[in-house]
Amino acid sequence: MTQITGIKLNSIVKRFGDVTAVNNISFEIKPGEFFALLGPSGCGKTTTLRLIAGLETATKGTILFNDQDVTRAEPKERDIAMVFQDYALYPHMTVAENIGYPLKVRKVNEKEKAKKVIETAKQFKIDHLLDRKPGQLSGGQQQRVALARALVHQPKVFLFDEPLSNLDARLRLESRTFLKHIQSKLGITTIYVTHDQAEALALADRMAVLKDGQIRQLGTPQEIYEQPADSFVADFIGDPPMNLIDCRLNPIKGNLEILFPGIKVTIPEEKLVLNKKVDPKKDYIFGIRPEHVILADRKGDIEGKVYAIETLGSMTLITLMVGDSRVRVNTHEMNLGLKIEQEVPIKLNYDMVRIYEKESGLLIK
Amino acid sequence: MKDFKKVMFRLGYNVLVVFLSAFFALPILWLIFTPFNEKPTLALEFPLNPTLANFAKVFANDYTINAFQNSLIQSFGATFLVIILASLAAYAFSRVRLPGKGIIMYILVLFSSVVTGIAAMVPVFFLLLKVGLIDTHIGVILVFSGGFLPTAVFLLKDFVDSISTTYEESALVAGASRLQIFKDIIFPLTRPGMVVVGVFTFVQVWSNFLIPFLLLRSSEKMPAAVAIYAFTNDVGIPKIDLISAYSLLYTIPVVAIYIFTNKKYGFRFYGGLKG
Ligand SMILES: Nc1ncnc2c1ncn2[C@@H]1O[C@H](COP(=O)(O)OP(=O)(O)OP(=O)(O)O)[C@@H](O)[C@H]1O
Ligand SMILES: [Mg+2]
Numbered sequence: 001m002t003q004i005t006g007i008k009l010n011s012i013v014k015r016f017g018d019v020t021a022v023n024n025i026s027f028e029i030k031p032g033e034f035f036a037l038l039g040p041s042g043c044g045k046t047t048t049l050r051l052i053a054g055l056e057t058a059t060k061g062t063i064l065f066n067d068q069d070v071t072r073a074e075p076k077e078r079d080i081a082m083v084f085q086d087y088a089l090y091p092h093m094t095v096a097e098n099i100g101y102p103l104k105v106r107k108v109n110e111k112e113k114a115k116k117v118i119e120t121a122k123q124f125k126i127d128h129l130l131d132r133k134p135g136q137l138s139g140g141q142q143q144r145v146a147l148a149r150a151l152v153h154q155p156k157v158f159l160f161d162e163p164l165s166n167l168d169a170r171l172r173l174e175s176r177t178f179l180k181h182i183q184s185k186l187g188i189t190t191i192y193v194t195h196d197q198a199e200a201l202a203l204a205d206r207m208a209v210l211k212d213g214q215i216r217q218l219g220t221p222q223e224i225y226e227q228p229a230d231s232f233v234a235d236f237i238g239d240p241p242m243n244l245i246d247c248r249l250n251p252i253k254g255n256l257e258i259l260f261p262g263i264k265v266t267i268p269e270e271k272l273v274l275n276k277k278v279d280p281k282k283d284y285i286f287g288i289r290p291e292h293v294i295l296a297d298r299k300g301d302i303e304g305k306v307y308a309i310e311t312l313g314s315m316t317l318i319t320l321m322v323g324d325s326r327v328r329v330n331t332h333e334m335n336l337g338l339k340i341e342q343e344v345p346i347k348l349n350y351d352m353v354r355i356y357e358k359e360s361g362l363l364i365k
Numbered sequence: 366m367k368d369f370k371k372v373m374f375r376l377g378y379n380v381l382v383v384f385l386s387a388f389f390a391l392p393i394l395w396l397i398f399t400p401f402n403e404k405p406t407l408a409l410e411f412p413l414n415p416t417l418a419n420f421a422k423v424f425a426n427d428y429t430i431n432a433f434q435n436s437l438i439q440s441f442g443a444t445f446l447v448i449i450l451a452s453l454a455a456y457a458f459s460r461v462r463l464p465g466k467g468i469i470m471y472i473l474v475l476f477s478s479v480v481t482g483i484a485a486m487v488p489v490f491f492l493l494l495k496v497g498l499i500d501t502h503i504g505v506i507l508v509f510s511g512g513f514l515p516t517a518v519f520l521l522k523d524f525v526d527s528i529s530t531t532y533e534e535s536a537l538v539a540g541a542s543r544l545q546i547f548k549d550i551i552f553p554l555t556r557p558g559m560v561v562v563g564v565f566t567f568v569q570v571w572s573n574f575l576i577p578f579l580l581l582r583s584s585e586k587m588p589a590a591v592a593i594y595a596f597t598n599d600v601g602i603p604k605i606d607l608i609s610a611y612s613l614l615y616t617i618p619v620v621a622i623y624i625f626t627n628k629k630y631g632f633r634f635y636g637g638l639k640g
Pocket of ligand 2: 045046047
């Protein structure tokens, strides 16, 4: 088996002219880990990946593979494999030649190369396509060929740049599962770039959320989902997205008044313990995931008015007007017998409520 | 009345087409038929008793056969040089981020026609004289290459531009060197462009009279395009029998190259490949 590699980025900065694509990023990837880089378009994910691949050189900072400095090393000295968004299959070579290319440049002899190519192709169930040209393959088949080519020489590190984004929804799901299976089986350290939060949550052991070239949060998918470190991450992660409602907070004699636009809720102080003293003159953001808003039978914390009901197969998404704000409620119950404009009492799971400062976006609960 | 006008128009149109076709077809027909006549003249005559005697006369002449060899040396020499240098230069021009490279490109293309043009012949002649390349195949090949390179680079750069850089990057990550990448990826993908450039250069060199005529001195180095002027008798009257046979032979390589490359690669004037 290949040697398992850990990766460390220390204060990496990458500038293109006066554009700072990556702005002081540091993180560590443990050997064998599946690590995702998630963020909106232009946040520097691809640049970070290309720095790790050696296709770009960092302006500042160092990159270590197993404590060995590779910051200025050529791509070929790093023993990595990369799958590109457009797959980059060589159009003039057959599938077999494509898969065998990393072996060819390593001067592996013909017999062993042929054996390895067939072995790998079988693993990806594309051994019947070996004589075809990439232009004669479907999107899903091309993706498998790209994966096979990346894996054939057993790289130390596996890099992906949005490898699923060219596939249709069904195939994307299938390929995602396949990828996860292959990675878990081989245990190769993997870095996966995507702008699709569901993909990152599903695949990663740990992930980093990027914005404007900086890391906003680093952690396991569960940590990031449950405890988004700032209002950007809170908004970015989750589908349907988290309810984020502007509010003011007003502590009164052991109670906490939450002033939403058009409605006020008063709760005992100990239900919502904040790690910072609240300022009644400041704006805050009240965050709660749709699954933590519960439709109550009789008496709830607040009343809402049904705005829309959408059936999503396994669950129902109900949008309520609470005061002047829209609140999404996600429930597994299917036949609720609700009608539009109907008043419904709701309860909030205060354990799962997150409060952010509006100005800084920082989490204070 | 209206019908009459219509008929007259069609008639006129057809007569014009026939006339024009005949105008362009006549020299070609003359070229094909005349060498097989026993007594070739400047008139178009269908060979009723076809004969190869005129060709035999051409082949009996050492000078003419030698001229064909010279043509091949100069044409293939310039073609290979142009293809190799132009593809390397096109790769660099396409991939290297260089300020003002567009302008450099246009200036080169603009002035390149000067090199093989009449105006520059005197300085080019003296230049070759100084470096001792007058009356050599190399000299002729270099002058032709210099003249055609910029256009060739310009054409090929378009092909290289259309090759996605991710092919190279994926090869780079897979462990390939720059040279390997050029050989395995850039070269095969730009080949259709090289074929176009190659045929273009070959035909231009093959048919050029002026440059070899001026830059070569000894008759045993003259290419076919120049040699054809030797077919006159002592008082300067052209020998139609030899000229006609020789002309037909002269066109064969060009036609053959067109057919061969078109069959093998197909002419394509844009880059990129699918499948
Ligand atoms: N070669 C380059 N020259 C100049 N600017 C660049 C270059 N590559 C990237 N950038 C800039 O750096 C920033 C980050 O780009 P990057 O490609 O890393 O984003 P990304 O997160 O991968 O986005 P996407 O999801 O759209 O692929 C962008 O503003 C981009 O315009
Ligand atoms: Mg990207």
